[in-house]
Amino acid sequence: MIDYQQLVNDCLKNKPSAQRKLYELFAEQMLGVCYRYTKSLADAEDVLQEGFVKVFKYLHQYRSDGELGAWVRRIMVNTAINYLKQSSKYQYDLSFTDLALHPVSEDNPQLSMQAKELANLVRQLPTGYQTVFNMHAVEGYTHVEIGEILGINEGTSRSQYMRARNLLINWIEKYSVESKLGQYAGK
Amino acid sequence: MPENDFEKQVQDLFDGLKLKPSDNVWHNVNDRIEKDKKRRRAIFWIPLLLLLLLGGAGAYMMWGSGTGEKASEEMVAIKQTEKASTENSNNPAHTEQNTIAGMDAGPAEKQNTTPAEITNTNNKDGLGSESQPVSSAIISKQVTPQATDKYPVKSKPGKNTSLPAFNVAENNVKTGGQKIGHILNDTKEQQEGYKNFSKNITEGNNAAKGFNGTAVQQYIHAQPFILSWPDNEKQISTSLQKLPASTASNSTVRLAKKKSWEFGINAGAGFSKTGSGLSDIFNKLSFEKSTLADYATSAPVYNMNAGFVASQNNVYLAALPTSATPVKRGLMWNAGASVKWYVKPRLALTGNFQYSYFSTSREVGKFLSNNNGAFAGLNSSGRYSGYYSGNNAAEYKNKYHLMELPLGIQWQLNKGTKLFPLQLNSGLSAGWLINSNALHYDKPTGTYYQDESLFNKFQLGLYAGLSAKLFQHSHMPLYVGPYMQYGLSNLVKSSSGTQQSLMSVGIKTEWILWKK
Structure with missing residues (x-):
């Protein structure tokens, strides 16, 4: 059982081992989050990197009453959105004009995929x-x-x-x- | 299937989405963290370095700067009097001649203005018949009547004209504090000439009198104006009196008018101490050379029987200490209103009215009694709180509440063009002790007690500080800097003459809210 509060405290004390542990705990899951928002794995890793820098920078603002994973995830999502807004290659594509779409069914299919x-x-x-x-x-x-x-x-x-x-x-x-x-x- | 089932399935599926990032990600994150740490450390040291830099700059300015600053402060402003305009109203012919340049027109001007003897034919108002050297920059024949009538002639560097920076004929000439470009490139002899003329004006010689008589006023400014070429190149041969009424009427030319009053609020914080010398403020602990109770002509006599205090007074006594416990530093802060009057652009008289709180602390024993019956022989108006120094020592905070009126001077050490202006502040502070709970030590009994009547209410202090003027171009600049105050008055009424001073060190800020 991981003591998240202790881990956070150690990270706040700038202990490299604790920082590495926190990264390893959430990196894979958070890369999944970043992956969904971007178009390439390289971009997803850029977002992940930026997101973790923010995590360590603002870790003192984390309150122990919330789940650490959710807090980290929220930072990743915000970082991803900022990345999309700031990145020139996404800026054009991040338009919200309606595209002509083919009519699609309203069914709710069972997801039999990974x-x-x-x-x-x-x-x-x-x-x-x-x-x-x-x-x-x-x-x-x-x-x-x-x-x-x-x-x-x-x-x-x-x-x-x-x-x-x-x-x-x-x-x-x-x-x-x-x-x-x-x-x-x-x- | 309900509609939100799809979302739920998506959520569940994505919760399990995990991808292994490349090793570079952690390395990059780690590098960024390390950089951030270094930056934080740098930020931590920056204030200290800044303080050292400020101190060094201040010391350099105080002891290292030359005499050039005084000369560089001078500027000339011109004001035409009604009298001059009236007397010269019948001389339109002089319109062409009387253009006064307060400032240099540029390098081209010097070459293209031929030295000429221009005689003042209308010198009736005390200019004197004696011709004075003057630069061709002062007198120009090349101003067209149109220009004289309406617009000041503007100079363009390198242009082949004699261009005064402003024209007396224009009522609203603005010159500001433009820097004279080519003075720096001139020869030493030329610069000497400039200084001499500047000096002449300052000392009120003939030329200066002439200018004074025609309402030429001198102001301190950052750079001297080039008013003269060396040695008889030019003669002063005209004056402002010769200006025709059409150009001179109603004209008041003011240059760089400065607001000489500043009003603001001030606040400071730091730590304070009582001691017998200025060095005591930097000692964490200091011992009173003479206990505060020593001043009392009759030392208190406690009621005790064989080493134990009489129980009827509820005063308990343990082992008697031989000396008072050391005084420790305490917090200090003050806040108030400030006013400043600029006597010169870089010298101001300052005044504040502020509340000041000083504190010190010392270890005393537990509370014994506030019954002054335990201490016979002392002034009965005093409130005595007995303490003793024992094993269960407790910290007691001596608090001093004062209303203060610091009056002093503020001298700007540098020009403040490259670095923000640095000011040296110094003066005297008259204070009135409103209230204090500070304890006095009674050596014979080994007790501490309160007696406000034993303090000198009037406290005179000497203060000094260094301040940096931030946001100097703003309407509401901020002064921030270190500050030190030392009490000249004895804190307590002492018959032995032993000095106990209230002193403080801290950071003081002053925020200017209004200028007049």
């Missing part, structure tokens, strides 16, 4: 959709909060999310069919 496969599908969404989807579906932000963070209307966030969701479901269905076909072909 997390990384789903993450790859999410990453194929336009960056605006991807960001809103991640923030609402995974992180649980409300559309009001998303609107405030991204500087868009609540309605825009809502419509972006619905479109992202429909698009994703459509892709998942296609993926499932192809996967089954692949299985059949394999047999």
